[in-house]
Amino acid sequence: MSDITELERRISAALERIGTGLDLLGQGTGATPGDDDGELTALRDALDAERTANAQLTERVRAIREKQETMVEALEKKVGRLTEQLNAAGLELQRQKQLNTQLTDANRALSEAAQEGVAEPHLINRSMMTELEALRVARAAEMAEMEEILSELKPLIGEVA
Numbered sequence: 001m002s003d004i005t006e007l008e009r010r011i012s013a014a015l016e017r018i019g020t021g022l023d024l025l026g027q028g029t030g031a032t033p034g035d036d037d038g039e040l041t042a043l044r045d046a047l048d049a050e051r052t053a054n055a056q057l058t059e060r061v062r063a064i065r066e067k068q069e070t071m072v073e074a075l076e077k078k079v080g081r082l083t084e085q086l087n088a089a090g091l092e093l094q095r096q097k098q099l100n101t102q103l104t105d106a107n108r109a110l111s112e113a114a115q116e117g118v119a120e121p122h123l124i125n126r127s128m129m130t131e132l133e134a135l136r137v138a139r140a141a142e143m144a145e146m147e148e149i150l151s152e153l154k155p156l157i158g159e160v161a
Contacts, residue, residue, distance in 0.1 A: 085148045092141040099134040106130045 106127035113120045 081151065085144070085151070088144050089141065089148070092137060092144055096134065096137045096141060099130060099137050103127070103130045103134050 106123065110120075110123045110127045113123050
């Protein structure tokens with residue numbers, strides 16, 4: 001009989017602890033044990049919503065990154081092309097300066113010969129050849145400039161078409 005009394009006491013103590021735990025659980029969340037499923041469902045829904053939002057943001061970041069990479073590639077190509085054009089124009093300008101110096105020298109020699117009253121055919125030839133080469137260089141510079149203008153217009157024409 002003492003065993004039965006001891007068991008009753010233990011069962012009563014266990015039930016009291018369970019009741020106390022349920023009371024504390026109910027006070028802490030304002031929910032009853034049956035409401036745990038509803039709260040769990042709400043938390044899962046919130047988690048799914050956050051995952052969806054995260055996936056959308058990840059997709060937007062990927063799209064922005066792709067757009068940025070495309071723009072960077074296009075700008076790098078344009079910078080490369082413009083650098084080539086600038087280098088070509090610089091070379092033509094340097095060549096033109098050299099020819100202008102030669103033309104000035106040839107004209108000075110021709111002028112000096114004319115002042116002395118001596119007509120030197122080789123000076124006239126040299127002056128004419130230098131002037132002709134200067135005209136060719138000027139034309140090449142103009143062609144390079146025209147190519148630069150056309151390269152800028154081609155994308156605009158493509159957009160219109």
